[in-house]
Amino acid sequence: MGYKVEKTDEQWREELTDEEYRVLREAGTERAFTGEYTDTKTVGIYNCRACGAELFRSETKFESHCGWPSFYDPADSDAVETRTDTSLPGRPRTEVLCAACGSHLGHVFEGEGYGTPTDLRYCINSIAIRHVETA
Template identity: 50%
Template sequence: MARAANGNPEPEQRVSKSDAEWREQLSDEQYRVTRQAGTERAFSSEMCSLFEPGIYACVCCGTELFDASHKFESHSGWPSFTQPLQDNAIAYHADNSHGMQRVETTCNVCDAHLGHVFPDGPPPTGLRFCMNAAALQKAR
């Protein structure tokens, strides 16, 4: 919550594209989730139950966001991680929509909506980065 209120770390670079360029690059679902802050249906992706080693990146710009070693089964219906790969990979924003107080997570490089972070995760961070699978791609 502190970052959402006090500001985010600077990314190493920025990626900016026109709406037309994003629409051309992304599938309809990826565009809806990442560029329009949508949410995919719970349990709609097999990514939730995949726990093989690797790195997950932003589907829009390829920025590496999460290490699979920090992925856990949250039973929420979305891929969940305890922490980002780097401190400046994720940006945090207060989200008071739908009558809830949450923290939205976006790619700090291209502003793609990723999901939300909640303070109910396992140790060591106690955080649950609840991500839309449509916003992620396996990078390596």
């Protein structure tokens, strides 16, 4: 695909824990309400846990009560990419990936009535991101 950060499967396995690898590289999902950042309200940025690219900022994080950290906009229009996910029969979704390394982050949903400026909910696995506190 031509990502800025490209590594072999072996390199990813060496750098990531088994659970991080399952989510980031195999498009897994952590259980709802178990993630480290589900309820975090601390100001900062959220980077890709695999490659460190900036993905989201705390000012776009909101409480959706879905069990995963939710954001209404990426940090930059080029920070993430999306593609159709047909892994659930009869229920296509939009998968969210890190644009720098292609790691699976979660899914994005539109028009759910949260009243966000974009009407989007980026539902992101905590294990796929790392929060860096800022002043």
